[in-house]
Amino acid sequence: MKIAGIISIGNELISGDSLDTNSSWLSRQLLPIGIPTISVFTIGDDVKIISDTIKQALSKADIVLITGGLGPTDDDLTRHAIADVLGVDLKLNDELLSQISEFFKGRNINMARTNNIQAYLPESATALTNHVGTAPGIMAEYENKIIIAMPGPPAEMMPMFNKLVVPKIEKYGHGQVVLTQKMKCFGTGESVIAEKLGDLMARGRNPLVNCTVSGGIITLHIVAVAKTKAQAEDMIAADRDRICEILGDIVYSKEEKTLAEVVAQELIERGKTISIAESCTGGLLAKTLTDVPGATGYFTYGWVTYCNEAKVSQLGVNRDTIEKYGAVSQQVALEMAIGARQRSGSDISISITGIAGPGGGTEQKPVGLVYIIVYNGGAQKVHRFVFSHSREYARLRTVLTALNLLRLEFKD
Amino acid sequence: MKIAGIISIGNELISGDSLDTNSSWLSRQLLPIGIPTISVFTIGDDVKIISDTIKQALSKADIVLITGGLGPTDDDLTRHAIADVLGVDLKLNDELLSQISEFFKGRNINMARTNNIQAYLPESATALTNHVGTAPGIMAEYENKIIIAMPGPPAEMMPMFNKLVVPKIEKYGHGQVVLTQKMKCFGTGESVIAEKLGDLMARGRNPLVNCTVSGGIITLHIVAVAKTKAQAEDMIAADRDRICEILGDIVYSKEEKTLAEVVAQELIERGKTISIAESCTGGLLAKTLTDVPGATGYFTYGWVTYCNEAKVSQLGVNRDTIEKYGAVSQQVALEMAIGARQRSGSDISISITGIAGPGGGTEQKPVGLVYIIVYNGGAQKVHRFVFSHSREYARLRTVLTALNLLRLEFKD
Secondary structure: OOEEEEEOOOOHHHHOOOOHHHHHHHHHHHHOOOOEEEEEEEEEHHHHHHHHHHHHHHHHOOEEEEEEEOOOOOOHHHHHHHHHHHHOEEEOOOOHHHHHHHHHHHOOOOHHHHHHHHHHEEOOOOOEOOOOOOOEEEEEEEEEEEEEEEEOOHHHHHHHHHHHHHHHHHHHHOOOOOEEEEEEEEOHHHHHHHHHHHHHOOOOOOEEEEEEOOOOEEEEEEEEEEOOOHHHHHHHHHHHHHHHHHHHHHHEEEEOHHHHHHHHHHHHHHOOOOEEEEOOOOOOHHHHHOOOHHHHHOEEEEEEOEEEEEEEHHHHOHHHHHHHHHOOHHHHHHHHHHHHHHOOOEEEEEEEEEEEOOOOOOOOOOOOEEEEEEOOOOOOOOOEEEOOOOOOHHHHHHHHHHHHHHHHHHHH | OOOOEEEEHHHHOOOOOOOOHHHHHHHHHHHHHOOOEEEEEEEEOOOOHHHHHHHHHHHOOEEEEEOOOOOOOOOHHHHHHHHHHHHEEEEEEEHHHHHHHHHHHOOOOOOOOOHHHHHHHEEEEEOOOOOOOOEEEEEEEEEOOOEEEOOOHHHHHHHHHHHHHHHHHHHHHHHOEEEEEEEOOOOHHHHHHHHHHHHHHHOOOEEEEEEEOOOOEEEEEEEEEEEEEEHHHHHHHHHHHHHHHHHHHHHOOOOOOOOHHHHHHHHHHHOOEEEEEEEEOOOHHHHHOOOOOOOOHHHEEEEEEEEEHHHHHHHHOEEEEEEEOOOOOOHHHHHHHHHHHHHHOOOEEEEEOOOOOOOOOOOOOOEEEEEEEEEOOOOOOEEEEEEEHHHHHHHHHHHHHHHHHHHHHOOO
């Protein structure tokens, strides 16, 4: 199996001014053709560091893909570094020079003298034509390995990779297909999932099952390596079924969907409408539910009853209930849910009241305390949580939890 | 001068499933304290590759910062790799174990057995307390160089870096001081700003003035390099004043504030309350205004009147107005603003009605059409925009524009 190493070049990348998205894109393209990436190096515009890094990458990888440093200015040094690694000189390529001149003529622009440098190639290397910009790519062989350099701007790099690089390297990926499938989970922690899945998550297993977490959403990545696409698909399907069986309702999507998308689909399929009465989340639940195109089909009314008076006048919450139990209480949550459902005429209502913080907490009612109710006119169940960390996190977790409670409602 | 190397660990990063934003953030924090980054390595969850890469990084850098691979599962191998580099064993740290148990107890969750591994440290290394999650960071010295490992989730990594790592490493940054100041602008394009600022944005100038754009918000970065902090601060202040003079009201913050924070401060200073009646933005404006802690001080009522019936029953919009002009019209926007202000009793109301798309557009009323009104009881001015691109972009641009209109209201 051939392995790839990726090098991203540019001072703006190591200063943090720009985010390198090229290497992530390249690894996503390489994996399905059977070439996994072993490492990504991000370095600045320094010819010695570039050539050292190319040598380093060549020591572990068979194919080294470089982006950046092919422009016309003094800080574009990739071609010099490749020549250095190959132990050859740069040589003017007349065909390239005329291609670059044509590029400028075609756009009615005078060609700056500095653009000449882009017509120079390391001896023994070949050029990859750039149909979008002036910087040609470079391809060279070195001790049975391949060095490929492409321009940094994604709009130039991507078509060059797809049209010129893939046809040259896909033969190295033969024999192996790598497929990845994501599954989304909510409602428990990473370590609980790891314990439940046990050996399924063992290192070195094929498929490999990885786990990443973001904002309480846990994503399982199933990576299968096989001889054919059909085999890899079968292996993934088998693992996916086993994981669903073990984790049950914790899995909310076998594809790469958001919780809001899953819930929206359930609402549309069942022909149900929903209204939202929220306090501490300040509109985030309504916003999240209406992120999905076509929300008109199920979302009707939303209230952000931030002050007590709004809860009373808009949802019909009893003033006495607020005085007796406080605005953040299961009693107020109940009256909010009832009021929202009645006044909107929706099939289902969700109410949220809580303390997002950072201020406003007490010993009995700490910051992060939240009550959530999903009400369909039947029995009411009050869900109480404490989400600490930060205002932003508490609000996000509350909204995801409300969507998840709604999803589970449909399971009954 | 000390130099940093950064290593990001995770199979999801080299497969391209997730984008590594940690290393870019870290280099941005390191530069102002005088520690430039020489290279960034992104590698998978393999103990041999991790320890090899740490050794490689140590060969060129004095401070090696690692993120990821500190979780409780079998694919979290950073602590093993550091022990390998240091040539020591992992040892159970009783204090860490009790900290981790406390973390779970505090949340009323049973601690999974796999979490024990997070209490193990390479001998001779010290732990960095994690106040947000369970994975402690690791700090170790190696031949006068420093290895620092932090958890991968940005919400855990960032506070750990700011609170615990910066105080330990800032002493290594002596020599040159690099200060960066951000200024935030809204209401015009990048090229207009570049034209107005002219030579101020010339390359190679010190301070260097850069420009980045995200969701319509333009951020100017003033980067000054000087011998002392005071010198750099003076240089930045001079540029900041010139930029404010040239751009005027386009600059909404001379610090790194959001539009919502700026508007919230204005509302609080003036003792004004606000209510929101929004349709196509589905709660996003209310959410954005209540992102700011202390929103109780100015935010009172919010309505997400997604369906026509909600506009009528909740805001008192005339049914005839909707029939005659359509829900997306300046007339309905006006009645929404009046209804919201009257029913909430707030000083100011904002109304939004539009077509977020992707469906629902016509020739007269295209997708992206939106009406916004900021109403304080005086004269009403209807603002009409068409924000194309995507549903997400149209909603975001609408909300930012509404906040900006409110900000400009206070300028009069």
